[in-house]
Amino acid sequence: MSQAFAADEVRAVYRAIHERRDMRHFAGGQVAPELLRRLLEGAHHAPSVGFMQPWRFIRIRDGALRQRLHDVIERERVLTARALGEREDAFMRLKVQGVLDAAELLAVSLADGRERHVFGRRTLPQMDLASASCAIQNLWLAARAEGLGMGWVSLFDPAEVSALLGLPEGAEPIALLCLGPVHDFYEEPMLQRERWARREPLSALVFDERWGQPSDLFPTPSSRE
Template structure:
């Protein structure tokens, strides 16, 4: 029996479907995102929860081709550094597609706003909650994009200081994501890194504990794995 405040069955299923079928996309088919749709997606992001209602997110839309190419170069430079740091997995990593900066209809750089230190509510012992809050906004955008039939990819391969300089961020602001957004030919049937056998999704039962770390949860006792 549904709780009194639950969505209707089809509405609820749509929410879970967006969650299940969201993918970190790297392959885009160009095209465009209509301004009213982009505004709607950004509004979804802006409705994200934030600790102390600080709303630390800032979105920088990158439309200029030359700027996109400079951004692409920053990502490629970090891709090489990451590949070297991976040692024996360097070659496998270099075969992965890690960005769609030059192909996506829209590119958004997400940054944490300057002046965040004045927000103490919920951050006195956990100052990183500004990042957690911005990640919630990004997830809202991601799910809304999937519901609208658009792909989105979160690129984190960049040197923060170099990207901050490129985007002329004020002192104290910090870039946390390059988001590639737009039409795709198809969504991946499973996460790309799982499809490429780079990693796999862990079983939830091994990640939920009762009472203390490492104590298996009764939620999964006898459940099929």
């Protein structure tokens, strides 16, 4: 007996994956509490290495606190632009966040005490970040399915954000998530639309047996002859 979803359900999953966008433009409004709880429940059902569940979410509604976080982001935006050298001006023209415009702002942090979790992390301690990223992706896909936009902001000094949010020692902020209604979803990733970068062809990123060995999943024209 097949364990696959019904065909229309499968299509919906892939639609959410392909139409999800890292949004920067928001339309204000609100996210109903029951919807936000549903989205966070989806995030909380993400896989985590050793079932450590390292994600912690802080909902930020205070306008003054949002403004301070916005200021932190803007400082880092300028420093990032300078570090980019010849691309500084192009970077400064990009919209990189919607902290003041989004209906909801969620800070995501890795929990303190993560060193206690050895299962799956003894040689790969970064699996706490990988696990929390799965939770963020769950939230992102669920938000898109619910018609809400979401943007992941990572332009900030972690120490400044930790101080503003009262994080305990050992906790580590990894994302500020802007979430809420949008006027439209970008037809393609914003950075691709702005010609900042482009999506790499999948065939260049998948190998067989060893690094650099082209995969038979993507035969070249000559290999089909």
